[in-house]
Structure formats: C-alpha cells, structure tokens
Amino acid sequence: METRIIYQYFGSEDSSDRDIVFFVPELPATIEARSQWCKSLAEAHRHNTHDHRRLNANLAVTAHGSLLQVYKGTTDELNNALYVTYALHQQDFEPQIRQRLPRNTDLKFIRCTRMLLSALTRTVFRATVKQALQRGIHQRIAALKTIDFGQVEATAKGYKPEDIRKLAAFQLGQTLALDTGIELYTKNRIALYYPQLSDYLQRKTPVQTHALNDMLVRFISRLEQRVPHMTTTEE
Structure with missing residues (x-):
C-alpha cells in the first residue's frame, strides 16, 4: 500500500x-x-x-x-x-518543521544574484546575463551593474515584466533585510519593511522603476563588501 x-x-x-x-x-x-x-x-x-x-x-x-x-x-x-x-495557510497536516535553522547570509546573497540574472535571460539583457551566469561572482556583479528595470519589456515567453519586477523586489528585499538580521518570508512583510517595494510586490503596472533600481544598487554595494570575506562564492 x-x-x-x-x-x-x-x-x-x-x-x-x-x-x-x-x-x-x-x-x-x-x-x-x-x-x-x-x-x-x-x-x-x-x-x-x-x-x-x-x-x-x-x-x-x-x-x-x-x-x-x-x-x-x-x-x-x-x-x-x-x-x-x-x-x-489552511493545512492538511500537522507541522513537520518545529524549529528554525541558522541562516547563511552569504549564500543568500549568492543565490539572489543568480536568481536576478536568471530572471533576465529573456529580456534585452539576455546576452550579458547569460554570459555572466557561466562565469564567476565578479562577472555576475558586473552584469548586475548594467541592469535597468525600466528597460525590461514584454518577453517572448516566460515571465512578464511585472513578474520580473516582483521576483526582483522579493529577492532584493528579503536579502537586504537578512543582511540586517531580519528574516522576511512573505511579500506583505517585505512591503512593510521596505514600503518602496510594495507596488512591485503587488505586480502593479505601469510603475516607475527608480525605487527598484535603487534597491539593486544597494544590493550590489553590500555584495561587493561581503565577497572578499566569503568562504565560497558558489551555491
């Protein structure tokens, strides 16, 4: 059975x-x-x-x-x-997880970097990000510095622009909050902590992308500060 x-x-x-x-x-x-x-x-x-x-x-x-x-x-x-x-959520089973685990903040920064670049592989940044994904962390940082979310338009397939902005806002907010010792696991909590990300998290359109670009700049700055002290830059 x-x-x-x-x-x-x-x-x-x-x-x-x-x-x-x-x-x-x-x-x-x-x-x-x-x-x-x-x-x-x-x-x-x-x-x-x-x-x-x-x-x-x-x-x-x-x-x-x-x-x-x-x-x-x-x-x-x-x-x-x-x-x-x-x-x-309405659950069908008793909770299986009874305790938290310590967070690996370096790993979160590395994973966030990959997720941001991967989400942009069907946009105007395709060539840059696909090449960066095959290389190391410094090439990936360089690729992130070329990103302007205002230039993300309709994709051939996969994510819509608002989906890409939502993913980016969630990952950037979650990672930068974790960098300060705060763990956020829902878009509502991220929006409370970073109100400037609310419209992106709700997939609103049309939107100005200045706030999202600013968060990306903050992320890149902290990533560059952390990289020299990381024991590994791979997931």
Whole structure:
C-alpha cells in the first residue's frame, strides 16, 4: 500500500499561485529524477484537490523537526519559511518543521544574484546575463551593474515584466533585510519593511522603476563588501 506523502503550503498568504513542499523519505539521486517526481506529485495534488492554481512545488527531507535536504533552494531558507508561514495557510497536516535553522547570509546573497540574472535571460539583457551566469561572482556583479528595470519589456515567453519586477523586489528585499538580521518570508512583510517595494510586490503596472533600481544598487554595494570575506562564492 502506497504511503500518503505529507505536504505543506507556505509563503505569502495572498499569493495568486501556491507554494507547496512535499516531504519525502529521500531525494532521488539525479536532478532529472527529482524534477520528474516533483512534477508527478504536483499533478496528482492538482487532480486530488481540484485546485488549478499554479503550483510551485518542491521536495524536502526532514530529520528531528527540521529540514535535512531540499530539491530546490537552500535548506535554511526553506526550513524557516515553512516554520514561519505554516499558520498563514489552511493545512492538511500537522507541522513537520518545529524549529528554525541558522541562516547563511552569504549564500543568500549568492543565490539572489543568480536568481536576478536568471530572471533576465529573456529580456534585452539576455546576452550579458547569460554570459555572466557561466562565469564567476565578479562577472555576475558586473552584469548586475548594467541592469535597468525600466528597460525590461514584454518577453517572448516566460515571465512578464511585472513578474520580473516582483521576483526582483522579493529577492532584493528579503536579502537586504537578512543582511540586517531580519528574516522576511512573505511579500506583505517585505512591503512593510521596505514600503518602496510594495507596488512591485503587488505586480502593479505601469510603475516607475527608480525605487527598484535603487534597491539593486544597494544590493550590489553590500555584495561587493561581503565577497572578499566569503568562504565560497558558489551555491
């Protein structure tokens, strides 16, 4: 008899899509197998719940009330996001995460850098960011310095401009707050901490992009200050 897999919804309480983590006994050995299993679980969940919102699904392994391993993202961030936002959603299972993990701020800066560049690969910055993603942190910083969110227009496929701005605002706000010791895991909390990011987090359009560009400049400045002291600049 197949064991029912426990899952948890997490993240922003008013999101148009749903973030979900499936807790599994262990992760498959290959990325391809993990991806296929994650997709299969998400499709089965949609069928069983008749919820047709877009699912952002992930896999995780737990041990002693905290995450041990994750398919996507970083273990510390996902662990704490699950812990903090459990009560914001109607859940079908008891909480699996019973404690926070210490945050790795350097890793958050590195991951934020990659996510920002990756989100821009189908924009006018395509050539610059794709090249930077294949290189080291200094090339990635140089690429970030060329970004002007005011030049991000409709993409051929994938993210819309407002989706890119939302992702950037979320990641920049979350990372810069963590740099001050504050952990934020929903767009509403980020908007309270950085009101200038509110319109981007709500995907409002049209918008001026000065505030978002200013946050990017702040991020780059702090990243450049942190890099010389990092033990690694890779995820």
